[in-house]
Amino acid sequence: MTATAPAAGFFSDVTGPAGLSGARTVSGSAAKDYILETIGTGVAAFDYDNDGWQDLFFVNGSRLEGFPPGDEPVQKLFRNKGDGTFEDVTARSGLALHFWGHGVATGDYDNDGMTDLYVSAWGPDKLFRNRGDGTFADVSEAAGVRDDRWGASVAFADFNNDGMLDLFIANYVDFDTKTVPRRADPEHPCYYRGAMVMCGPTGLQSEVDILYRNNGDGTFTDATQSAGVRTDVGMFGLGVAVADYDEDGDADIYVANDATPNQLYRNRGDGSFEEVGAMSGVAYGVDGTEQGSMGTAFGDYDGDGRLDIVVTNFSHQSFQIYRSAGDGFFEDVTYATGVAEATYLSLGWATDFFDVDNDGDLDLFFANGHVYPGVDAMQIGTTYLQRNQLLRNDPAPSGAGRVFVDVGAAAGPGFGAARSSRGGGPFDLDRDGDIDLILTVMDAAPVLLRNDAATGNAWLDVRPVGRRANRSGVGVRIAATAAGRRQVRQSGGGGSFLWSCDPWVHFGLAGESTADLEVVWPGGTKQTFRGVKARASYVLVEGEELRASRPGVPR
Amino acid sequence: MTSRMRTRARVATLLSAMAMAALIASEVADEAQGDQQQADALYAEAELLLSSGRSEEAAARLREAIASDPRHWRSHCALGQILAAASRLQDAEASYETSVAIHPDPSCMARLAQVLLVQEKLERAEDVLRRAAALDGAAESVLYNLARLLDRSERFEEAVEVWERFIAVAADPARLVAARVRAARIYVLLGRPVDAIVPYRAALAADPGKNDVRAELASALMQSSRLDEAWSEYEILIAAGTLDAAGLSNAGSLCQLRGDLPRAVELLSRSVAMDRSSIPTRIALAMAQAQSGQDAAAIATLEAVVADNPEHVKAWFLMGQSLRKVGRLEEARKALQRHEQIHEKIMRERMAEPGGDTPR
Numbered sequence: 001m002t003a004t005a006p007a008a009g010f011f012s013d014v015t016g017p018a019g020l021s022g023a024r025t026v027s028g029s030a031a032k033d034y035i036l037e038t039i040g041t042g043v044a045a046f047d048y049d050n051d052g053w054q055d056l057f058f059v060n061g062s063r064l065e066g067f068p069p070g071d072e073p074v075q076k077l078f079r080n081k082g083d084g085t086f087e088d089v090t091a092r093s094g095l096a097l098h099f100w101g102h103g104v105a106t107g108d109y110d111n112d113g114m115t116d117l118y119v120s121a122w123g124p125d126k127l128f129r130n131r132g133d134g135t136f137a138d139v140s141e142a143a144g145v146r147d148d149r150w151g152a153s154v155a156f157a158d159f160n161n162d163g164m165l166d167l168f169i170a171n172y173v174d175f176d177t178k179t180v181p182r183r184a185d186p187e188h189p190c191y192y193r194g195a196m197v198m199c200g201p202t203g204l205q206s207e208v209d210i211l212y213r214n215n216g217d218g219t220f221t222d223a224t225q226s227a228g229v230r231t232d233v234g235m236f237g238l239g240v241a242v243a244d245y246d247e248d249g250d251a252d253i254y255v256a257n258d259a260t261p262n263q264l265y266r267n268r269g270d271g272s273f274e275e276v277g278a279m280s281g282v283a284y285g286v287d288g289t290e291q292g293s294m295g296t297a298f299g300d301y302d303g304d305g306r307l308d309i310v311v312t313n314f315s316h317q318s319f320q321i322y323r324s325a326g327d328g329f330f331e332d333v334t335y336a337t338g339v340a341e342a343t344y345l346s347l348g349w350a351t352d353f354f355d356v357d358n359d360g361d362l363d364l365f366f367a368n369g370h371v372y373p374g375v376d377a378m379q380i381g382t383t384y385l386q387r388n389q390l391l392r393n394d395p396a397p398s399g400a401g402r403v404f405v406d407v408g409a410a411a412g413p414g415f416g417a418a419r420s421s422r423g424g425g426p427f428d429l430d431r432d433g434d435i436d437l438i439l440t441v442m443d444a445a446p447v448l449l450r451n452d453a454a455t456g457n458a459w460l461d462v463r464p465v466g467r468r469a470n471r472s473g474v475g476v477r478i479a480a481t482a483a484g485r486r487q488v489r490q491s492g493g494g495g496s497f498l499w500s501c502d503p504w505v506h507f508g509l510a511g512e513s514t515a516d517l518e519v520v521w522p523g524g525t526k527q528t529f530r531g532v533k534a535r536a537s538y539v540l541v542e543g544e545e546l547r548a549s550r551p552g553v554p555r
Numbered sequence: 556m557t558s559r560m561r562t563r564a565r566v567a568t569l570l571s572a573m574a575m576a577a578l579i580a581s582e583v584a585d586e587a588q589g590d591q592q593q594a595d596a597l598y599a600e601a602e603l604l605l606s607s608g609r610s611e612e613a614a615a616r617l618r619e620a621i622a623s624d625p626r627h628w629r630s631h632c633a634l635g636q637i638l639a640a641a642s643r644l645q646d647a648e649a650s651y652e653t654s655v656a657i658h659p660d661p662s663c664m665a666r667l668a669q670v671l672l673v674q675e676k677l678e679r680a681e682d683v684l685r686r687a688a689a690l691d692g693a694a695e696s697v698l699y700n701l702a703r704l705l706d707r708s709e710r711f712e713e714a715v716e717v718w719e720r721f722i723a724v725a726a727d728p729a730r731l732v733a734a735r736v737r738a739a740r741i742y743v744l745l746g747r748p749v750d751a752i753v754p755y756r757a758a759l760a761a762d763p764g765k766n767d768v769r770a771e772l773a774s775a776l777m778q779s780s781r782l783d784e785a786w787s788e789y790e791i792l793i794a795a796g797t798l799d800a801a802g803l804s805n806a807g808s809l810c811q812l813r814g815d816l817p818r819a820v821e822l823l824s825r826s827v828a829m830d831r832s833s834i835p836t837r838i839a840l841a842m843a844q845a846q847s848g849q850d851a852a853a854i855a856t857l858e859a860v861v862a863d864n865p866e867h868v869k870a871w872f873l874m875g876q877s878l879r880k881v882g883r884l885e886e887a888r889k890a891l892q893r894h895e896q897i898h899e900k901i902m903r904e905r906m907a908e909p910g911g912d913t914p915r
């Protein structure tokens with residue numbers, strides 16, 4: 001395959017023209033006196049009305065002092081009109097609700113063909129069932145998922161391969177203004193490098209994560225303990241990604257924890273887990289100390305067919321790349337891939353592997369922004385507002401392995417501006433075959449970055465729909481082979497930070513016109529397809545033939 | 556006598572008295588001017604004697620000048636200088652005090668302050684210097700001494716502000732370089748490494764051969780996360796061959812962050828060879844060795860670390876990783892278990908601390 005390098009300036013900020021300026025969200029006070037106000041809010045890209053276009057749901061927060069009646073910020077739903085613009089449909093969606101939300105997961109938990117929403121919150125989490133008529137019903141209470149721990153990232157995945165989506169929620173801090181000191185509280189001051197800052201997470205009570213098992217009747221059971229999720233000591237959970245990293249046919253869970261070791265839950269095959277983070281080499285930073293981890297994602301960056309892991313961290317820690325060695329172990333290749341230097345000063349949140357230039361290898365984006373508004377005065381080389389980063393995957397100059405090169409500064413105004421970004425991820429806004437980005441920004445409107453790279457590279461998308469497997473197609477493994485080069489991708493299952501999207505599987509095919517596909521469904525069903533035409537989107541219903549999926553045509 | 560005649564007589568008497576008074580005043584003034592002129596002449600003579608090293612004779616002239624004109628502040632001040640040079644500090648202080656009481660001259664006040672400083676009379680010295688600085692904000696010696704005083708009293712925020720004022724007016728190149736270095740060091744001490752960079756660079760521009768200062772600049776650049784600039788300075792220092800173990804350790808860590816792992820191994824090995832006592836450097840070396848595929852070497856480095864410090868949490872972690880990579884799986888498992896035990900204990904202790912620092 002031949003790869004074409006992307007031109008500089010290929011991401012355009014189309015937030016305003018797309019009609020998303022009104023999607024402004026709130027995350028507490030500008031001073032960020034409490035940790036609650038610092039992690040921001042998330043976003044989901046999902047086709048809620050099955051019209052073939054991915055719509056956007058923005059989680060909204062609040063502030064401790066509250067709002068005058070009628071001024072409360074609410075969750076927001078924007079319908080993709082298919083012409084590059086969005087329509088605010090919040091008022092008629094039933095989602096115009098005020099609560100302090102954070103993360104979001106999308107998935108068809110009741111397998112009725114409509115994608116539902118789970119929103120984590122400070123306060124009770126919410127499960128919104130998609131009624132199929134453009135409205136959502138809050139079924140949290142009835143479904144038994146009304147947990148009131150402070151939740152961050154959330155993932156739908158089928159952990160026991162019964163065809164029903166289960167839930168994993170990364171919970172953060174046991175936060176209560178009665179017990180957590182305010183920033184600059186003279187009796188309980190908290191410091192970062194000598195400067196008074198908001199307290200936490202260290203020194204605060206951590207929360208235990210939750211695993212809900214789907215009972216198949218619209219309800220869930222808290223299976224945290226029986227599934228082997230660690231409950232003896234909580235971590236400060238922020239990010240979660242789900243994938244079958246050891247290729248044994250079941251969904252494993254990786255949790256990015258702030259200021260505590262990250263966890264890798266290996267699925268024993270029956271939906272129960274063994275925590276193997278430390279033994280597998282993915283719990284700590286390169287020197288064996290825990291990091292301030294925020295976001296995470298799985299992806300095969302080096303094209304060896306095995307899923308690697310990326311983790312975003314606090315500033316001066318560098319983000320992490322763990323390369324799968326294939327025997328259940330990972331090697332920390334943060335330095336060797338150039339990611340250490342590129343991200344040393346960044347405080348990262350959302351991240352994902354995605355093929356920005358359709359050249360057949362996975363690049364990286366990082367949404368950055370510090371938690372301390374006063375950090376600029378600390379003289380530590382980092383700033384509150386930070387440029388987001390786009391790292392292009394290149395062959396290492398030595399010829400062995402891959403390196404990531406920060407090309408964000410040349411990636412157009414969409415990447416040039418400094419912001420305090422938080423949640424988000426990659427999706428194809430306009431279904432033109434290149435991947436766009438949506439990112440939330442603290443106390444501001446989100447940023448919609450349209451990929452305008454004119455690489456001419458070919459691509460291929462597959463939208464899996466389960467029959468025996470979960471209908472959402474979460475956890476499907478697809479390998480695309482073109483001109484002898486094999487790419488492996490897995491669909492859905494959390495990832496990034498406070499983010500969720502429909503499980504489209506995207507392949508960049510560079511100069512190739514066809515690819516062979518091998519598909520493995522959760523539960524083991526396998527399918528193969530030869531000579532699949534590039535530059536096209538397909539719907540793959542489990543056990544059926546590939547069907548062309550055209551934008552605007554309901555699947 | 557008519558009343559008009561009586562009036563004329565009274566006026567004449569009054570006029571005569573006034574004329575007499577004026578005459579006396581004029582004579583007194585002439586005498587005072589004469590005393591001052593005499594004092595000036597004696598002071599000038601004393602200065603000449605002093606310049607030829609005849610300080611005792613100079614002191615005698617100055618005493619004569621003071622006897623002639625007790626308010627001759629220059630003589631008091633110059634006498635203070637002679638007494639101070641003779642280590643008669645209390646006498647010098649008295650002379651200076653008299654001088655500045657008559658006329659608050661900033662340079663004499665600076666000398667008074669110097670004598671007070673030597674006698675550890677810091678409060679009075681500061682008062683004098685602050686008054687002098689208020690009178691003449693560009694008086695080099697005043698600012699120099701005030702900066703030193705504040706520095707000595709560890710009032711670094713104020714000290715560095717006065718050092719900066721001194722730097723702005725200083726003409727003496729040697730003092731200027733010293734002041735810049737001192738200001739830079741205070742900035743580092745205050746956790747303001749970015750502010751240290753300008754004075755360090757200015758000091759090096761005046762004297763590029765000061766490798767100790769360059770090493771400090773490199774360290775400040777590292778602390779400020781200006782890594783490319785830091786590396787440029789370390790390259791100069793490496794070429795000069797003047798880096799000590801700590802400098803080599805910094806340079807090696809920087810190479811590691813920049814992904815130049817072979818160079819990192821080389822520099823960190825040199826640092827460890829110079830000073831084996833730094834466990835962080837040995838850990839950094841093991842990391843660089845492991846990251847560049849030299850796992851056997853990393854294991855050897857780490858075995859030595861845990862021999863010295865059996866509870867070193869990072870060492871057990873890195874050893875577990877390297878043992879696994881070379882296929883010594885059972886030993887790897889044990890090392891990682893040891894890491895987990897130590898780490899769990901550390902984490903539980905940290906989590907039990909209420910509020911407090913945020914060590915991220």
